[in-house]
Amino acid sequence: MKDADKLNTDIPKRDLIEGLMKGIDVISAFNGEARRMTVSEMAKTVGLTRTAARRYLLTLVHIGLAATDGKEFWLTPRVLNLGRSYLDSAHVPNAVVPFLQRLTQQLQESTNFSILDGPEVVYLTRVIAPRLVTAGFEPGTRLPAYTSTAGRVLLSTLSDPEIRAYLGGVELIAYTHMTVTDKDQLFRELQEIRHVGYAVTESQYELGMRGISVAVKNRRGALIGAISVSMNVASCSREEAISRCIPALQATANTLMMWL
Structure with missing residues (x-):
């Protein structure tokens, strides 16, 4: 952290x-x-x-x-207005918006930018896909990091001792019947996310919702946050979602690295 x-x-x-x-x-x-x-x-x-x-x-x-x-x-x-003051004055959320807009246009899915704040992930910016029914969280929404794809990809950037410390201080609550509540399993999943470089979650906080996320770093290699795609699991298979979204997310993260 x-x-x-x-x-x-x-x-x-x-x-x-x-x-x-x-x-x-x-x-x-x-x-x-x-x-x-x-x-x-x-x-x-x-x-x-x-x-x-x-x-x-x-x-x-x-x-x-x-x-x-x-x-x-x-x-x-x-x-x-208190939260709006932060969003208006913060450079990163404003700078990310045009990139999320292009990503949403490309994938036709809602996109988000999030940061880790203690044991929670905070959604700062959202671009909604042009659909009648959209998935995702409004700016300002806070979720337990372990239930969110963005939270997991951000947690995976921590060292193993830092992840153990996080797990030791958090209660894993089952928000759905699919929520991972076993700390050893979650630890292994975070290590796997670190290895592959992206996170995918399904029905961890809300049934029927899928998230795909990658971390965003600046040109100095410092962690800035995470960009994510949100969609309904019924829209396509997990494999199709990964093959379609991961290259676009990684390309966007690489471009953002040069701007932040």
Whole structure:
């Protein structure tokens, strides 16, 4: 995992604003299982007193990032501006888009660019295939890395000790009956991905969905992220998908290497 993806522990504590960090924790506490929270629930989730939790939540309401009915609080769409600020200012996601557009036009399949963030893969950019029904994940989507083709190809770039450390700290949950939950099996599959240079997953997170991915590096050889193709498994066989998509993905990754 790149040093840039880790917390910077070299900054003296006196230079940190604890309130800002806790405010981000409050925003991050809302998720698919906790779309609305009371003051007491937030206090328990984030580790605040009830009074402090109330002040944080009311502050978010004041600046338009949250709303309330007097009892429960929830985030507003304005929170998306925080993520948009990253996408607008980040060079790589913007630079990748034209290449994904050409790849999607060539393969007639949806394409994505993703990065590894701790134990999760984050989808930053997506180009949708011109079909009525498309497969893939929206920008900003986070998935457990082991369930995603992009996550697996990124994990495979780690050393064996780093992969073991990752496996030691993650719980492998079965999202479908095909999800790999055996850590030894997953370790072997990641080694195989490293050997062949690409990853293919089917029905690991969502039944009927196939992903094919390769890693993207810059001209200095540093890992940047992964580009992927998403499709329904019924569209063609696994072998046909590999023979059609891998050369195009690898060619795109090689071209990106000269631009990043």
